Amino acid sequence: MIHHRKIEFWVVTVVIIFFIFSFVQEAAAVLSNHDYHDMLHQYGYRFNENGLWFDFLKHRTYPLLSYYLTIYLSFLLINFYIYPKLYLKHDYTLTVLLGLLVYIGTVVSFSVTDTWFKGYMQVGFGYFFLKNLVLVVLLFGSFALYIFLKENALRTYTIRAAGGKTFPPAIKREFQVVGGIWFGILLLFVVSFDDREARAFGAFWFTMVPYAYLLYALNRYWLLPEFEKDRRQFWAYFSKLLSYSLLLFLPFALVFSGLINEFEPGLFVAIWIGQLLVVGTLSWLVYRRTKNDVSQLITLKKELGQTTADLQFLRSQINPHFLFNSLNTLYGTALQENSERTAQGIQMLGDMMRFMLHENHQHKILLTRELEYMRNYIELQSLRVSTTPDIVIQTRIEDVLDEKFIAPMLLIPFVENAFKHGISLKQKSWIKVTLHYDQDKLYFDVYNSTHSRQELDPEKDKSGVGLENVRQRLALLYPERHELIIRETSEEFFVHLTIQL
Known part of the structure; x- marks a missing residue:
């Protein structure tokens, strides 16, 4: 208002x-x-x-x-x-x-x-x-x-046209703008000041401007959409446009002639034909332009819906994988140690599950919550290797005090991949995770050793769905705002990720 x-x-x-x-x-x-x-x-x-x-x-x-x-x-x-x-x-x-x-x-x-x-x-x-x-x-x-x-x-907004359908919102907005301008200028001609030219112009503005808009709305919102359904009915459309425009013009012409105290048939015919040509053409051009814009908008909505569906699918691929690995870790811990460590692992797993159930499906979450989930995951995975001296796990994850948001489950796949491929109970292994935030940029590095897989490893033939998914999510969520570098040799694996939040 x-x-x-x-x-x-x-x-x-x-x-x-x-x-x-x-x-x-x-x-x-x-x-x-x-x-x-x-x-x-x-x-x-x-x-x-x-x-x-x-x-x-x-x-x-x-x-x-x-x-x-x-x-x-x-x-x-x-x-x-x-x-x-x-x-x-x-x-x-x-x-x-x-x-x-x-x-x-x-x-x-x-x-x-x-x-x-x-x-x-x-x-x-x-x-x-x-x-x-x-x-x-x-x-x-x-x-x-x-x-x-x-x-x-x-x-x-409850005005109803024929057939019980409400007027399009566009015609309501146009009526407000055109009506406001028309009436605002008309007020200036309420007093004629004994000027014949001013009276004639005021009479023309009072009658022919509303007629032009009504003709425009009639053609754009009724006749043209009706003709669009069946283009073979051109002469039916043209005859309707001529007859309706003439019938609509007559009362305005009578009022105009009464205001100026003159009646010239030739002048009124010229005005009617001129309005028909100009307004009819204008309404057709606007209708075609609007139809093209609506078609493009529908296409964009479909593409957006497909992108959202793809994104949700990628997320659904990641979550069960994390739960599966976490449960395997708890299982191994329960076989090796007493119930105290198992209880600790179950508590961390519960925190992780709550995160995935309540926050993982959001579009964005606080960066602090993502980092808290990452710490729980690392601690949970570290339980099974804490008694092995040849395995070194180093983390330097800085706290982020600013209230920054990030898409959930973007960082964990790299850490999960490091524990999956970088840990060997028989060989010297290491994992290094660092995270730094500065001036709206997040710097994240994961560095781990790699080992040849055993023939009986059930994950041997898996293609690393987690990393491929996170690549696609980064491309969808942070286009032109991230840098992902991955380097791999026969002995080590390195990931560097920079995100502009």
């Missing part, structure tokens, strides 16, 4: 500034003796006919500025203060009092201005005051009509 009020304010303000600039420019041309006689003849002939001196600034420029600024200020007070601040809060007493004050002030301003702008009439203030009592009622009535239409456009 606040956004729409800002649009209203700036539209009306820009239009007012435009007209003020035109008045000032006109006055500057007269004062510099450019077109002085033409201006004097056009605007001051009534003063001359009554034997009165016509001063361009006093009898035209200043009054026009007064008229427009009065309309502008009264509109701001009613639309941006009285209605939203008082009326909507049910403060009806202040609404009536302040409304009457603005009404009387507008009548007085118009009346004083009339004594200068229409000074050739040689009548007193009272004559103009009585006349403006009625005129300002019409002006404020137009304000009320505008507010009613605007509020319904903004808040009421």
